[in-house]
Amino acid sequence: MDISKLPQLIPTKPQKFVSIIIPTLNEEDGIEKTIRSIPKKRLSELGYNSEIIIVDGKSTDLTREIAERMGTRVILEKRRGYGRAFKTGFNEAKGDILVTLDADLTYPAELIPEYIQALNEKGLDFITTNRFSKMQNGAMDAYHRFGNDLLSLIMRLLYSIEVRDSQSGMWIMSRNFIQNINIVSDGFSMSEEIKIIAFTFFKALELDGRYYKRVGKVKLATFGDGWRNLKYLFRYRSLIKGAVKLPLDLNQKESIDVDADPYVI
Ligand SMILES: Nc1nc2c(ncn2[C@@H]2O[C@H](COP(=O)(O)OP(=O)(O)OP(=O)(O)O)[C@@H](O)[C@H]2O)c(=O)[nH]1
Numbered sequence: 097m098d099i100s101k102l103p104q105l106i107p108t109k110p111q112k113f114v115s116i117i118i119p120t121l122n123e124e125d126g127i128e129k130t131i132r133s134i135p136k137k138r139l140s141e142l143g144y145n146s147e148i149i150i151v152d153g154k155s156t157d158l159t160r161e162i163a164e165r166m167g168t169r170v171i172l173e174k175r176r177g178y179g180r181a182f183k184t185g186f187n188e189a190k191g192d193i194l195v196t197l198d199a200d201l202t203y204p205a206e207l208i209p210e211y212i213q214a215l216n217e218k219g220l221d222f223i224t225t226n227r228f229s230k231m232q233n234g235a236m237d238a239y240h241r242f243g244n245d246l247l248s249l250i251m252r253l254l255y256s257i258e259v260r261d262s263q264s265g266m267w268i269m270s271r272n273f274i275q276n277i278n279i280v281s282d283g284f285s286m287s288e289e290i291k292i293i294a295f296t297f298f299k300a301l302e303l304d305g306r307y308y309k310r311v312g313k314v315k316l317a318t319f320g321d322g323w324r325n326l327k328y329l330f331r332y333r334s335l336i337k338g339a340v341k342l343p344l345d346l347n348q349k350e351s352i353d354v355d356a357d358p359y360v361i
């Protein structure tokens with residue numbers, strides 16, 4: 097995709113605030129570069145003020161020290177869990193728009209301005225990024241890929257939602273979305289849960305993403321977490337009724353026109 101063909105990003109007056117939320121557990125290898133990869137300057141040129149929130153799960157390495165030295169907001173979340181970390185981050189965030197990243201340089205932080213542009217232009221509540229549309233060689237082994245594809249297929253079948261990458265961890269969300277949902281999972285299953293809620297009850301889209309080779313040690317236990325995520329897809333069918341804080345303007349969902357010109361990044 098030739099990025100130069102994207103519509104000219106016209107700077108708007110500074111009224112928007114973006115919170116970038118990053119969960120960390122022993123990520124001293126990738127945290128500094130991850131923070132530097134966030135295009136804060138470009139965001140402010142486009143009229144967005146931004147904050148970076150690090151939600152640390154009691155790392156035993158220098159993750160917090162590095163993040164504090166770089167002037168980010170570091171929150172210590174003693175309770176374990178990827179989902180738990182995001183729940184705390186969402187509560188702490190001041191932004192009108194919330195963006196999530198891992199602290200391991202795998203996600204394209206450089207594309208945050210374009211994703212925010214798409215969120216606003218299409219009046220969306222939620223965007224998730226498809227890692228498989230542009231994956232760096234060696235970023236994910238075949239075993240992992242098979243597991244991801246299987247989870248995504250089962251999610252599509254169980255919830256009739258069009259998501260190619262059910263486990264992607266880069267989302268761009270409106271405050272309206274975050275304020276109106278209840279998230280149950282404290283673990284990695286939260287990633288599939290938030291997509292099910294977004295695509296079932298809100299205006300959501302999956303856009304092309306990228307996935308780069310990981311820096312630092314993986315925290316995800318491939319088989320254990322994969323199996324837990326699979327079981328959670330079935331279990332969540334009985335939990336989904338509590339997903340949205342009512343009253344929600346239920347005709348919100350109807351008006352999305354996915355057939356309009358595709359917003360490819
Ligand atoms: N605060 C907190 N962060 C966590 C916890 N578990 C994982 N993380 C962070 O959540 C992000 C995702 O975890 P990863 O190990 O990268 O999982 P993954 O992205 O599915 O696996 P890879 O594709 O190999 O990167 C990373 O930034 C981790 O440091 C936790 O219990 N608490």
Ligand SMILES: [Mg+2]
Pocket residue numbers: 198199200202310
């Ligand atoms: Mg990761």
